[in-house]
Amino acid sequence: MNPFYSVTDKQDTRQAQRLNSTTIAVLTIYGLVVLMIFGSRLVSPSLGGISQLMNVLYLSSFLVICAFGQGLVILVRGLDLSVASMITLGGVLSTTFMQGTNEGLYFIIPGILLISALVGVISGLGVTHLSIPPFIMTMAMGLIVYSVCLGFTEGTPRGFPAPMLNAFMQNKVLGVALPILLMLVFILIFTILQSYSAFGRKLNAVGNNPDAANIAGIAVKRMTISAYAISAACSALAGVLLAAYANGATLRMGDDYLLPSIAAVVVGGSSILGGRGSFLGTVGGALLLTTLSSMLSALGVGQGWKTILEGIVILVALIMLREQIFTGLQSMLKKPN
Known part of the structure; x- marks a missing residue:
């Protein structure tokens, strides 16, 4: 018996099991979203309808966009606090x-996207070339960027978005808001990019084992920097759309998206340690968080209790989606009667 064949076979088996666990996690997240939306009618007759579903999709579009970039950074063992x-x-x-x-x-x-990507490049350079921990580097860049915005606006952002952008955020096609259609196109394109392109495979390889990826000829530092650049550009794009949605900008407009962008990625089945992630799972996590927030707001729950309940739901979801649980279930199903 060839010993190398045995090792390869075991590796393929573990990879297939991990893939199955990721698929189950993604399906579970979407199942929870559907259950939460339609089950909310039991709490209030005004919830659980098509209008709430469209509202959740609309509001989640901002989180989906910035969570994609956060997911890439987490995929390469980083964290973007900017x-x-x-x-x-x-x-x-x-x-x-x-x-x-x-x-x-x-x-x-x-x-705007180019300027933001350059900020992300600086974060990536600090992480890869200066060996600064990702959370410290991105937190520092976030403070610098916020301070620049504060000084530039003198505390009060001025101006208004373009009328064309305002119209885009308000208009519908066949009853579906244009931002929802944009989100669907965004999901399609970047799911392919992350999961089915050479770029996405290289990011996964870097996150799984940077040393092995380097030996395989992958430019580890360049791939890591690109993840931070994309994350910064995605966040800036979300900011442009948010300003058009609110018809103006504020200095605290991004505060509600930092922790949810991380939670959406992790709840969606990605490993916080890097090397495993699915954008479809991240989308499901964003939908789950937005649905929960929408429900609690509709029920008039105070901000304090709302934050507590959101934290509990995220914790429960993370416990339910642990890979060990799926592995245990698979083992139970394979046992003979």
């Missing part, structure tokens, strides 16, 4: 540059 500041930066720059007109719109948005 999300809130980058959302604020995107919102402040969009209202400042647009000044309530459509002039130059198609140049302003790419410019």
